[in-house]
Amino acid sequence: MEPIRGDQVVPLHFFEDSLLVQGNNMAVSLVFDAVLDPERLRESLEGLVKQEGWQRLGGRLRKNTSGKIEWHIPAKFSAERPAISFAHVDHAIPAASHPAASQIPKSQDRPCVVGDPDDLEGLAWEPGLRVNNFTDKTVVVLQWQHVAFDALGMQYVVEGWSSMLWGKAAEVLIPCGLDSDPFHSLAQGSRPTTEEHVLTDRRVGLAGLLPWGLGSGVDMLVRAKENRMVYIPETYWRPQWEKAVEELRTEAIANGEDASKVFLTENDVLTAWILRCVVGEMGMNPERTVAASIAMSLRKSFEDDLLPASAEHPYVGNAFGWANVLVTAGDVVPKPLSWLARQVRRAINEQGTRAQHEAYYAMVRTSGLSCLGMVAWPKSAFPIGRKLACSIWTFPRLARV
Structure with a gap:
């Protein structure tokens, strides 16, 4: 599609030009x-998009004559x-009287399944910003295409939106310029x-x-899909966290190590x-490998290198x-939760460095599978097929590396 006169045309970057985020x-x-x-x-949201450096969020996705998607x-x-x-x-009714709003989860005192997110789609799926007013509540839904930003990018958007809403436009930071792809060297090696x-x-x-892909493909076609929301209150997870930390500190002291670390x-x-809940119910072979894939932001690892400081x-x-x-x-069920949590932390610490991210994407490039997009990339680092029991993706709020 020919660009409209005056439009700025920006190609998709490395992390946007993949099957994982497109569509x-x-x-x-x-x-x-x-x-x-x-x-x-x-x-206030429009005001944010009009701020210097934020205009890309108001861009349109178009295909050029070669079939490549671009920002206009x-x-x-x-x-x-x-x-x-x-x-x-x-x-114009209370939220409890609305078929979808009445299904919004409420706080509980224990971990539980609180509903099906598909029950809320009548409130959510409207392009851009949708505001649902009830006589006692407001449900604000922000929808975007993944090519625009990831989970941490969403955090920056919500923070900037909040500043605009409270009349603090001067406090909104100018984002990193996206005219060129800061991760081009990572992509090209x-x-x-x-x-x-x-x-x-x-x-x-x-x-x-291939065996994994065929097995997963058949499973997706044959097995009925179900979505659920799980609520885990702080009154439950905090004691679990405190116990796990205390167990690891006691172990560190017994081994002559610094417990403060x-x-x-x-x-x-x-x-x-979550791993324990899933694996414990499956009754699988104790020797079978279980893999959990944790998404991490690359921002901190490449700060002051490929990216400027996020605070600026x-x-x-x-x-x-x-x-x-x-x-x-x-090992998942019999061993203490603290042991399993330490394996998660160790994986984040070991694999979340700049050098490890560079090694990971070098491995992707040399695998010959990058044409499949990032859908295949997390799988390229661990056993699949019969040895893969399950794959759990989580998004850490705090990924300290």
């Missing part, structure tokens, strides 16, 4: 126990070409790696990937807990890598 719509829902002004929400960013936003898509629905990936000897090639995040413990110019785009935890099914 993948994301949505985050914010529920407020108050009736908010939809116009203020719209105006209007030189000036207008009513005909707005910065954001916006929809407002005033339901123009920087030599300094070490091998720690899981190099566990990688598989095409011969291992013991560190776990709540995500480490939650990931371990945040990277509002896609920049993610993976840490893969490999354990056997026989």
Whole structure:
């Protein structure tokens, strides 16, 4: 498609030009126990997109004559070409009387399944910003295409939006410039790696990937899909976290090590807990390998190298890598939760360095499977096929490396 006169045309970057993010719509829902002004929400988000460095978020995705997707960013936003898509629905009833809003999960005092996210789609799936007003609540849904930004990028967007909403436009940081791809050298391998990936000897090639892909494909076609939301209150996970830390500190003292260096995040413990819940119910062979793939942001690892400091110019785009935890099914349930949480933390610490990320993507390039997109990349670092019991992806709020 020919660009409109004056539009800035920007190609997709390395992390955007993949099957994992293209065509993948994301949505985050914010529920407020108050009736908010939809116009203020719209105006503040539009104001953010119009701020210096944020205009790409108002761009349009178009294919060029070669079939490649590009960003087409209007030189000036207008009513005909707005910065954001916006929809407002005033339901004029209490949320409890609405078929979808009444299904919004409520706080519980124990871990439990709290519903099916598909029950809420009547509130969510509207391009851009959708504001649902009820007489006692407001449900604000922000929808975007994954090519725009990842989970941490969303955090920067929400923070900037909040600043605009409170009249603090001067506090909004100018994002890292995206006219050029900061991860181009990582994608092309123009920087030599300094070490091998720690899981190099566990990688598989095409011969291992094909059986796994065929098995997963058949499973996706045949087995009915079910989505559920799980609620884990702090009153449950915090004691689990405190116990795990205390156990590891006691072990460190017994081994003559510095107990003050013991560190776990709540995500480490939650990931371990989820692994235990899943594996414990499957009754699998104790020798079978279990793999958990943890998504990590690359921002901190490449700060002051490929990226500027996030505190000055945040990277509002896609920049993610993976840490893969490999354990056997026989170790997941019998051993203490602290042991399993430490395996999660160790994987993040070992595989989350700049050198390991570079080694990982070098491994992808030489695998000959990069044409499949990033869907195959997390799998290239651990055994698959009959030896893979399950794969759990989590997104740590705190990935200290």
